Amino acid sequence: MKKIFKTIILAIGALVALNACAQKPAAESKDKDMKSIVVYFTHSNNTxxxxxxxxxLTGADLVRLLPAEPYSTADLDWTNEQSRCTQEHLNQTLRPAIKPLEVDFSQYDTVYIGFPIWWHEEPALIRTFLDNTDLKGKQLYPFCxxxxxxxxxxxxxxxxxYPDLMWHTGLRFPASKEQIEKWLNE
Ligand SMILES: Cc1cc2nc3c(=O)[nH]c(=O)nc-3n(C[C@H](O)[C@H](O)[C@H](O)COP(=O)(O)O)c2cc1C
Structure with missing residues (x-):
């Protein structure tokens, strides 16, 4: 009887230990079958x-969105109402073309979407990407x-x-490893 009791206690201990091993930080704990990708737009490389x-940190693939027509310095002059960036902000229907991407998004469950803040929001080029990519049902993590x-x-x-998409709360960079892991665990 004592032996059976001891065996049960040992089995419970082993299960508890196994469970503790499974509790890894977010950046490492993704399901092995899940694929993730970081998609980003940047002009001066902060993003x-x-x-x-x-x-x-996440082991995700990485792809950069490039505007078909690059932004010149004059294009980014937000003090000029006629500049390209101001016009793309004032007219929210504008969708600047992106160079074609060689990415099959159907293989990804998680998409991190990065961009510089322009005019307090995502640049219009990000909307071009969102309009032309099937991201329904995917976990979306925006960052800026x-x-x-x-x-x-x-x-x-x-x-x-894009109310039909599955948005997580975004994160502003620069961010520490701890801040990123906390963000991905929320
Ligand atoms: C057209 C334009 C508009 C911007 N608007 C904002 C803004 O509304 N708020 C802000 O904090 N920064 C603004 N910025 C600054 C950028 O967000 C910041 O420099 C960013 O880190 C640049 O990222 P990148 O190096 O990846 O291009 C703006 C920059 C540009 C060029």
Whole structure:
């Protein structure tokens, strides 16, 4: 009788230990069959660096969105009402073309979407990507860089513009490994 009791206790102990091993940080605990990808747009590479950090930490693939027509310095002059970036902000139907992507998104469950904040929101080029990519049912994690604008403003415009997609709350970079892991665990 004592022996059976001891065996049961040992079995419970082994199960508890196994469960503890399974509790890894978010960045490492993704299901092995799940594939993730970091998709990003950057002009002066701040978001590019954030995207690389995120891909390294999560093991996700990495792809950069490039505008078919690159943005010149004059295009990005937000003090000029006629500039391309101001026009793309004022006319929310504009969708600047993206260079073709060689990515099959059907193999990804999780998509991290990075961009610089332009005019307190995601650049129009991100909307081009969202309009032309089937992201329904995927876990979407937006992230940004900015001078000072918080991520919450772009979270709001993304959720309002694409209410059928599965948005997680976004993260503004630069961010530490701990902040990123906390974000992905929420
Ligand atoms: C056209 C334009 C509009 C911007 N609007 C904002 C803004 O509304 N709020 C903010 O904090 N930063 C704004 N910025 C600054 C960028 O978000 C910031 O420099 C960002 O890190 C650039 O990212 P990148 O190096 O990946 O292109 C703007 C920059 C540009 C070029």
């Amino acid at each position: 590019g660096l954030a995207a690389q950090q995120l891909a390294q 860089t900015s001078y000072e604008s918080p991520m919450s403003e772009a979270d709001a415009t993304l959720q309002a513009g």
